[in-house]
Amino acid sequence: MRVLITGMGGELGTRLAIQLGADPAVTAVFGLDIDPPRRRHPGEFHRVDPRDRDRTTALIRGFAPNVLVHLGVYEPYARSSPRSAAERTAVGTVAAVTAAVDAGHLDRIVVRSGIEIYGRRRGAPVHPDEEVRPDPTSPFGRQLLHVERVCNEAGLHVAAPVTSLRFAPLVGPHFPSPLGRYLRMPAVPFAGLADPPFSVLHQEDAAAALLAAVRRPFDGPVNVVGPGAVTASQSALLGRRVPVPTVVPGWWAARWFSELAGAPLPDHVLELLTRGRSADGSRAEERLGVRPTRSTPSVIRSLYAWDEVVVTTAPQVEAA
Amino acid sequence: MTVVEADLEALDPDLERDDLPALVYRRVTGRHQVDEWGLDRDLVAAVVPLARLRWSVRAEGDQHIPEIGPALLVHTRRLGISEPAAVGMAVRRVTGRPLRVAGVPSRGPLAWSGRRLGGVPSNVDDLRSLLRAGELVALGLGRELLHPYHAPPVPVPPVEVALALGVPILPVAVVGMEPARRWVVRVGQPLVTRRRAATGDPTELAEATRARLQRLLTGARRG
Secondary structure (H helix, E strand, O other): OEEEEEOOOOHHHHHHHHHHHOOOOOOEEEEEEOOOOOOOOOOEEEEOOOOOHHHHHHHHHHHOOOEEEEOOOOOEOOOEOHHHHHHHHHHHHHHHHHHHHHHOOOOEEEEEEEHHHHOOOOOOOOOOOOOOOOOOOOHHHHHHHHHHHHHHHHHHHHOOOEEEEEEOOEOOOOOOOHHHHHHOOOEEEEEOOOOOEEOOEOHHHHHHHHHHHHHOOOOEEEEEOOOOEEEHHHHHHHOOOEEEEEOOOHHHHHHHHHHHOOOOOOHHHHHHHHHOEOOOOOOHHHHHOOOOOEOHHHHHHHHHHOOOOOOOOOOOOOOO | OOOOEOOHHHHOHHHOOOOHHHHHHHHHHOOOOEOOOOOEHHHHHHHHHHHHHHOEEEEEOHHHOOOOOOEEEEEEEOOOOHHHHHHHHHHHHHHOOOEEEEOOOOOOHHHHHHHHOOEEOOOHHHHHHHHHOOOEEEEEEEEOOOOOOOOOOOOHHHHHHHHHHOOOEEEEEEEEOOOOOEEEEEEOOOEOOOOOOOOOOHHHHHHHHHHHHHHHHHHHHHO
16 A cells, blocks of 8 residues: 655654554555654655645646545645635645546545635524535635545546545644634633534544544544533633633734733634534444544643743863 | 554443543543534533432333334423423433433534533434434424324324334423423333334334324323
């Protein structure tokens, strides 16, 4: 099995590459991303901007993968600005999927999606399952819908199963996440009149779901969501932060303040804070054989248990 | 074996104290539980004594309310204000379980309090996820202001969901008058759907539920 991982430089891509490298059924792991992988891994990696379509296409055709794991889905303000994230995701998805199909050996696609795809329109279900039709209401949600559509079309073209893993917002120590950065601010603005609940997912559970999807292909979407929920004010209290009740005009100031504090607030996170975000992930075990082991409150606690960086001075060594 | 991280209190409700200092401690430290639909169990525990001052509920046939597993409770309404509270109090007293009430607004001032107390928007998708999660869900029928002892038609889509999931349907007649304090909740025999799931007709099942509700209401009128 020859596995191509787009977005391998991220936490999920690196973890997956290491795990696949230890799998005897996997003969080669090949990765692309704009950032280098976070740890040593047994695969081959090429640093390439997803917007560089020609280079992406040439590299993928040369590798000719059996399995495409498409993690090149860039969340606004996670590792890229919203504009770069949208461009990298859209151009990179089309380039990677087209090249993988053209290479002629593709028999499986696994794609990273998110529960932002369901949207939070008035009257939308609070806790949608996979039967609910996607109706995104944020730019990131629309990005995800485009990615799923491109991958599904490719899957139809080569008659390969496409597993769309719809992750809850990914949060955890050392994981670049706009929601994680926002909740770690000293004061956390929350929707004073609603304070709706939301669910999150730990990066290790997401990586386990990806590995399971590579090994056990399922054709269709699967919600992967940490059990339970928290509200923004509850989350702030768990982290001993100051919850600040905010109403509609106050969100303008909250966005400005959070950007100044180094935690810019993209539209889909603002939507989460004001309208909530959760999904029914009860079918993940039946479809993939795994289920998240960390509940949403425990993921939030681990976010605050992440120690601050301590700067130490190197010991003085006297020259001989 | 899958190991799930959780607080002991979340796994064993007997370990969770419901006295006022414990509720306040959990609230200020953020350790209270809010579920995916917005139910805040501590808030419900705090509101129950106040609800007992406002409503006095007598339950009949309450042995039919399941202690475990999901069920769809289809109940009658006159004005529709006290009925969900009366059914919720009866369910809590008999089983200790929270009742999820379908039909709270999805936005606006009532949405927050409604969802914290166990309400969910009236949405077939949410009904499906609640029943799959093993919850007891109350579905109020159309308001019968002038003919309180007449059972209105039961909507087919929720019955279809219950049938597809093999969830029992409980007919519940709620008898009382606003703003009086005393209410009677009559729970009928459940309509078992598990054996019918493959071949059942939801329209027929909805009509059977309505007929059972009508019998309960007629019995209440005579009694």
